[in-house]
Amino acid sequence: AQTVTQSQPEMSVQEAETVTLSCTYDTSESDYYLFWYKQPPSRQMILVIRQEAYKQQNATENRFSVNFQKAAKSFSLKISDSQLGDAAMYFCAYRDKAAGNKLTFGGGTRVLVKP
């Protein structure tokens, strides 16, 4: 079974600075998708960024970018120019391409942004 691990329960960043969140996963599949979801205090899960495993190029969405290391099974999220609105729980998630559509989530990292 696939597992997703986020080793940082909490990260703190100064406004306008950069923070990197770690995620590792375990799978025997070669083709899959990886996601980062943001969960603000409102609790709604918001998709931040996605990465397809067969694509070597790292995904970027505005201030959010990933560092995808397939051999190492690592998928970190970098938030640049952090804003107060970035404060939230961030969940890394895995989806197998072949076996259904379910998402497997990591335990989450709480991001605190200091003004």
Place this chain on the structure above:
Amino acid sequence: EPEVTQTPSHQVTQMGQEVILRCVPISNHLYFYWYRQILGQKVEFLVSFYNNEISEKSEIFDDQFSVERPDGSNFTLKIRSTKLEDSAMYFCASSEALGGRGEQYFGPGTRLTVT
């Protein structure tokens, strides 16, 4: 922008009672999901639903749980006889497709409190 909606936002029920959580997926989406998040824990997959039948379910989704799409717009999760450990946030999600990018859009969640 279309969004997934869920009602109620908060449901309090007594142990042993039946509850129905309601979701309205995005209108052109064909795949529907329920996840739950016990307070302080990771988000867990419960069930996926397509073409009026369950396509995948987790070991959490036992005989106490059922899902239904009673009409063309609603997607419901029923818990027949609630237990204290069913207290959690329940998220509905939908996706347009299976495979491809197949990104799942989440609703705001229903907080279920079993007393």
